[in-house]
Structures are given as C-alpha cells and as structure tokens.
Ligand SMILES: Nc1ncnc2c1ncn2[C@@H]1O[C@H](COP(=O)(O)OP(=O)(O)OP(=O)(O)O)[C@@H](O)[C@H]1O
C-alpha cells in the first residue's frame with residue numbers, strides 16, 4: 001500500500017445562501033437555503049514513500065482543500081484517506097506525528113514570542129529529545145540560515161524570515177510526509193532559491209513531499225510527478241518531464257509593428273505557426289514549435305510585411321499548460 | 335504532560351510582552367476599586383447594610399478585585415482569535431488536546447496577574463490597615479476557592495469563545511457575558527443584596543464561584559459546611575463546564591470541518 005492514499009475523495013462545502021445585510025440574515029432564519037460547492041471531486045491519489053509530487057491547478061481548483069483532507073483538518077464528504085494505513089480524521093494523534101503541513105498564507109508561530117520559543121514549544125509538543133532537537137536545528141541553520149531569525153518576535157518577522165521559520169516549525173519533528181501549500185508565495189528570488197534548496201535536501205533524505213504552487217520554478221528540478229487538478233477533478237497525473245517536453249516546445253513571439261499587418265498576410269508568411277491578434281492592431285502573437293522553427297525565422301518572415309518596433313518571447317507558464325490541457329488543446333499522455 | 339507545560343511556559347513568557355496593556359487595564363481596575371471603597375465607606379459610615387459593616391465590605395471588595403483581575407479578558411481575545419483566524423485548523427494536525435492546551439496557556443499567564451493582585455492588596459493594607467483573616471481551616475478553603483477561580487473562569491471564557499464557530503460578533507457575546515457574570519457573580523454588589531429568588535439562583539449558578547464564594551469565605555459570612563458546599567459547587571461547575579465544552583467544541587469543529595465554516 002502507498003504511503004498516502006486517497007480513494008474517491010470528495011468534499012462538498014455547504015454555504016448558507018444569504019441575502020446581504022440584516023434582512024438577509026433574518027430571512028435566512030426562516031427560509032434556509034444553501035449552495036453546494038464541490039471543491040474536491042472523486043479524487044484518487046496514491047503517493048509512494050519518497051516521491052515528490054507537484055499538485056497544481058488554477059485558483060480555486062481545490063488544491064488547499066485536498067491538502068486539508070489529506071491532513072485531517074477537514075472531514076471528507078465521501079471517500080477516504082489513508083496515511084501509512086491510518087485515517088488522519090480518526091487516528092488524529094498518530095497521524096500528526098507522521099505529517100508536517102505548511103500553509104504559506106498562514107503562520108503557526110507565536111505572535112509575541114521569539115521564533116526560538118515557538119520552536120521549543122513544538123519540540124515539547126512532539127516529544128523531541130534535546131540532542132535530536134539540536135541536530136535538526138543545526139541543519140535548519142545550515143540550509144535555511146535560521147540562526148538570524150531565532151531571536152526575532154513572531155510579529156516582527158519579514159515574510160521571508162517568517163516562511164523559513166514556519167518551514168522549520170512544520171518539519172521539526174521530521175515527518176515522513178510533508179504537504180507544502182504555496183511555500184514560496186511572496187518570497188524574493190534569493191529566499192526562494194534558498195527555500196527550494198531546502199526542499200531538495202528534504203526530498204533527498206527520503207521524505208515524501210506534496211507541493212502546491214503557482215510557480216513553475218518550485219516544481220522544476222524538484223518533482224518528478226505532476227498532478228493537475230481543475231474544478232476539483234484530477235485531469236492529469238503523470239511524469240513532469242513528459243509534460244515539459246510536450247509544452248516546452250511551444251514559444252510565443254510577441255511583435256509590435258509600425259503599420260498594421262493583416263492576420264491573413266502573417267499567416268501566409270508563416271505557414272507552420274499559429275498567428276493570434278494582440279492587444280492592439282499593431283500587436284501580433286506568433287505561436288510556434290521551437291523544434292521546427294526559430295524566433296529568428298519568425299522575425300525574418302515578418303520583416304517584409306512591416307517594420308518591427310519591438311518583440312519578445314514568452315515561455316509558457318504552468319497556468320498556460322493547465323488551461324490548454326483542460327481545454328483539450330494540449331493532450332498529455334500519462 | 336510536557337506539551338502542556340510547554341504551552342504554559344510560552345504563555346508565561348508572552349504575558350511579559352503584554353505588560354503595557356496589562357498595566358493599563360490594571361490601573362483601570364484599581365481606580366474602580368478605590369471608587370467602590372470610597373462609596374461604601376460613606377454608605378456604611380454608621381452601621382450596616384444587608385449584614386455588611388465597613389471592615390467586611392472592604393475585605394469583600396478587595397477579594398472581588400483580586401478575582402476580577404485573575405484570568406483577564408486577554409484570555410478571551412487570545413482564544414477567540416484562535417478560532418476566528420482559523421489557527422484552530424492547524425492545531426488539529428498536532429498531537430495535543432486543544433482544550434487542555436488552551437487551559438495550560440491560561441494558567442501560564444496567571445502569574446503576572448497574581449503579582450499585580452499581591453501588590454495592590456499590599457498597598458490597600460498599607461493605607462487602610464490589615465484585613466481580618468478567617469480562622470485556619472477556613473483560610474485553607476478560601477485559598478482553594480481562589481485557586482478554583484482559574485479553571486472556572488477559564489471554562490466560562492472558553493465556552494463563550496466557542497461561539498466564534500457560529501457567530502462573527504464575538505465582542506457582542508463577550509459584552510453579554512460580562513454583564514451576566516458581573517451581576518450574578520457578586521462582583522458589582524454582594525448577592526445578599528438581591529431579592530431572595532435571584533440571590534438563591536445566583537448563589538448556585540457557576541458565576542458565584544467567580545467572586546462571591548471566595549469573598550464570603552474570606553469575610554466569614556460563609557463558614558463550616560456552608561463554605562465547603564460553596565467550594566464543592568465551584569468544583570462541580572468546573573467539571574460540568576469542562577466536559578460540556580468538549581461536546582460543544584466537537585460540534586463547532588464539525589461545523590468547521592464538515593460544512594467549511
Ligand atoms: N471553508 C470553505 N467554505 C466554502 N467554500 C470553500 C471553503 N474553502 C474552500 N472553498 C471553495 O472551494 C474551492 C476550492 O478552494 P481551494 O482553497 O481548495 O482552492 P485552491 O486550489 O487552493 O486555490 P488557490 O490556488 O487560490 O489557493 C473554491 O471554490 C473555494 O471557494
């Protein structure tokens with residue numbers, strides 16, 4: 001059996017359908033209407049020990065809800081979860097020793113105490129002996145440079161400091177399974193790099209990681225497996241490299257011309273590419289396969305039609321891929 | 335036990351971080367104490383009201399001040415914030431019992447309030463003379479009833495902060511509760527001044543244990559079996575509310591985890 005198992009996992013949120021204001025609230029007392037929202041829809045997922053899985057999808061796709069179901073914070077509406085054979089909802093205490101959870105938007109540090117005190121509380125909560133604690137702290141110091149953060153009060157931390165401290169807090173008890181929900185949100189490039197480096201060391205020690213992010217950079221070189229969720233349903237589960245091969249071929253060259261170039265003329269000049277209208281009639285987008293065409297080729301094909309004022313090349317983002325996978329434009333074979 | 339002593343230790347430390355706010359609210363309570371002492375001194379200048387003479391009333395007010403100061407509103411705000419901000423969700427992935435952890439925090443923060451009480455009582459004694467203490471065994475019972483204020487007040491606060499699972503207006507809940515406890519605990523006026531039926535109801539309510547019980551034992555108006563019964567009532571309410579809160583917490587949590595808040 002896999003370390004993390006979800007079978008037909010479903011979560012339906014029930015929200016009261018109230019009109020705004022006092023009148024709505026009073027009316028709701030008598031006529032109870034609810035709207036159901038299926039945030040996670042019959043998800044099957046099975047993660048083996050040591051795997052690093054990227055869990056991506058557009059805003060509101062149900063990623064955080066899945067993480068909450070997998071960690072026992074939410075009760076599933078139907079379906080079930082097993083962590084190491086245990087139910088996080090029923091065997092709460094036993095599972096809590098096996099999982100670590102980080103919500104990038106939330107902190108679990110004490111607001112008015114230095115970070116070192118927050119971590120000391122967690123040390124006692126998880127029953128970690130002092131020798132082990134010192135060893136783990138030394139490692140956090142090494143990769144996260146935690147030392148400078150330890151004496152700072154929770155409420156005085158910068159975002160980057162807070163995230164590093166929260167990472168230490170989530171991983172202090174060395175859980176075999178770690179869920180990271182947007183762990184790099186709002187971080188600058190230098191901190192991002194450090195944090196990503198830390199993820200790699202965690203993975204290399206054999207920890208099973210499920211990572212949610214909107215930043216492709218978090219995933220590349222870290223996760224081998226990619227799971228895409230949209231509107232609560234898993235629409236892709238497979239090898240990340242395969243996806244990259246499929247979509248990394250695509251480039252979009254955005255050009256701005258001095259005079260209007262009719263789309264048909266551009267299409268005639270560039271048979272192997274797809275031409276899209278840009279934000280003004282003077283802008284064009286040329287989508288091409290970089291294995292059959294180069295940006296230089298596109299530019300020289302367009303040059304006879306008008307003077308080029310400016311151009312740049314877009315690399316597709318993970319959102320792009322998801323959107324196109326979902327619309328059926330891009331077909332991925334798991 | 336260790337997870338809970340850790341919470342208590344952290345709360346004891348964090349109490350220091352709020353000493354500014356705390357001193358301010360303490361100042362307010364001390365001014366109120368002085369005002370009440372002044373008013374009652376005039377009212378009782380020659381004689382008694384409702385069985386209280388001036389030395390008794392003075393001791394009553396000092397004990398009432400002490401019980402009002404222990405486990406202050408800061409505890410309410412900390413616990414309600416935990417639910418409203420959703421931090422409670424993160425507590426579910428920890429190997430701790432939520433309620434015991436909150437109690438440990440509350441108990442850990444009491445020390446600063448206890449110190450303040452001792453200082454204010456010492457000042458009162460220095461200015462107005464010593465307070466009559468009850469005889470030995472009753473003094474022990476008084477001490478027990480003062481200690482019981484901590485779990486009792488915690489239980490009342492904890493139960494009311496659980497309202498945050500259902501309402502966003504916690505401040506409204508807090509005000510209503512403060513009005514109720516102020517009246518029924520005997521903090522505003524001794525329960526003996528109430529009409530009979532209300533006095534009886536209040537005496538056996540959970541709130542009497544917050545002020546009236548320790549104060550009456552201290553001034554000797556409750557003694558012997560009556561005093562033992564009052565302290566047993568305090569303890570009984572602590573247990574009832576402790577387990578009642580567990581049920582309510584489970585329901586609140588269901589609302590959060592099943593419906594999604
Ligand atoms: N507590 C809740 N009550 C009601 N609806 C909720 C609740 N939590 C989430 N939802 C709804 O469930 C859906 C999925 O939300 P979720 O937070 O899982 O998305 P997500 O994939 O994490 O999005 P994002 O990338 O924006 O973080 C959304 O439509 C959201 O509005």
Ligand SMILES: [Mg+2]
Pocket residue numbers: 063064065181
């Ligand atoms: Mg999310």
